[in-house]
Amino acid sequence: MTYQELIRSWPTFSQRIQAFVQELGLDSLALECDHTALRVNSTEAADELRCGFESTGKVISDNMINGRPILIIELHQPLMMGTSTIECVELPYPSDKVYPVEGWEHIELVLDCGAKDCDTLSQALLEQAPQLAPVLAGETDIKVKLSSPKGDKERLPNPTIAFKKQGICVKVHAHGIKAVIASETE
DSSP states (O other): OOHHHHHHHHHHHHHHHHHHHHHHTOGGGTOEEEEEEEEOSOHHHHHHHHHHHHTTEEEEEEEEETTEEEEEEEEEEEEEETTEEEEEEEEEOOOSOOOSSOEEEEEEEEOOSOOOSHHHHHHHHHHHOGGGHHHHTTOSSSEEEEEOOOBTTOOSOOOEEEEEETTEEEEEESSOHHHHHHHTTO
């Protein structure tokens, strides 16, 4: 996948993600979408995308997370998703996992609740979006994964709830990506 192909695929991905956010009932919460992420299967593809993104933004984090480099690129001109702007792109270098489809994979929404673990984040999310109770209980066709990914230098816990369906994912986390990056230097 080239950088130009990736950028051309944004409108389709954006529409699918917006429909999924609406299905989850998260659209009414007006959560900030702090970044979007993609998946690639080769270091060569990641390097090519890095070059493309460096021409339209700057790398604000280059960190080892779960044993692999993950870049956060702050765009000079944000991506648009409906009326929302997305300022950052997460570019993970590949691990030993092979993705069935390369390209855009998820967005991350910030539920500013100060949660430090997945249970607290889940409770805070259910308070604002009680319709997610059956989803979080595993009673629907939407897959849910709770995790607390952590970079080597990060000091701010950032629990995450991932909702996956039909090859796309919406993640909800407790802190914005820029706050997490700032914690690396504290």
